Amino acid sequence: xxxxxYPVVASSDYLNYFFFSDGPxxxxxxxxxxxxxxxxxxxxxxxxxxxxxxxxDDSSRSDNKDKDLVLATVADTVxxxxxxxxxxxxxxxxxxxxxxxxxxxxxxxxLLEIKNHFEVQGSINDDxxxxxxxxxxxxxxxxxx
Amino acid sequence: MSTAAYxxxxxxxPVDPNVPDLSKSPYVIAKVERARAFLAKHPLPKExxxxx
Numbered sequence: 324x325x326x327x328x329y330p331v332v333a334s335s336d337y338l339n340y341f342f343f344s345d346g347p348x349x350x351x352x353x354x355x356x357x358x359x360x361x362x363x364x365x366x367x368x369x370x371x372x373x374x375x376x377x378x379x380d381d382s383s384r385s386d387n388k389d390k391d392l393v394l395a396t397v398a399d400t401v402x403x404x405x406x407x408x409x410x411x412x413x414x415x416x417x418x419x420x421x422x423x424x425x426x427x428x429x430x431x432x433x434l435l436e437i438k439n440h441f442e443v444q445g446s447i448n449d450d451x452x453x454x455x456x457x458x459x460x461x462x463x464x465x466x467x468x
Numbered sequence: 469m470s471t472a473a474y475x476x477x478x479x480x481x482p483v484d485p486n487v488p489d490l491s492k493s494p495y496v497i498a499k500v501e502r503a504r505a506f507l508a509k510h511p512l513p514k515e516x517x518x519x520x
Contacts (some may be wrong), residue, residue: 332484356490358500364512366503368496378493397514403481414503444513451513462506
């Protein structure tokens with residue numbers, strides 16, 4: 324996907340990704356982690372890197388006016404991770420309902436392009452279905468075609 | 469899944485040995501537990517379950 328994005332670096336196992344968001348609030352370190360749940364199923368965690376606790380924190384809203392750039396960068400890590408793990412299925416759920424809706428908007432905005440390379444399922448009303456715009460999903464599952 | 473998808477492609481993202489291990493974050497541990505609980509309540513569609 325050819326949207327502008329931040330430069331990213333990865334750990335040697337391609338499970339941890341790291342980049343900096345630049346905006347009016349300054350330079351904010353961001354991390355993305357793919358954690359194995361079982362088999363080929365991985366959870367995506369995303370948040371600000373807090374050096375003082377040496378960990379990710381998703382509770383803060385950095386509001387650095389670069390939402391689209393950040394989302395495109397996270398999407399870039401999905402593409403890269405699934406190059407390394409082509410059979411992986413990625414479970415994505417925002418830490419809050421608002422965060423999940425933000426991810427949903429990102430998927431809708433790029434749906435045609437995403438669907439060229441990925442299968443996307445959404446969880447709604449206790450069931451999974453092929454992702455459709457205009458539905459409010461609780462979580463997503465992404466897999467390379 | 470197509471055969472091509474099984475070929476591991478080259479990463480465009482450079483490896484940096486200074487990238488921290490994010491897996492120990494309490495937030496991440498809690499989030500993975502939440503994902504497990506969600507998936508226990510909302511099992512994946514049959515076609516998504518790894519046959520292996």
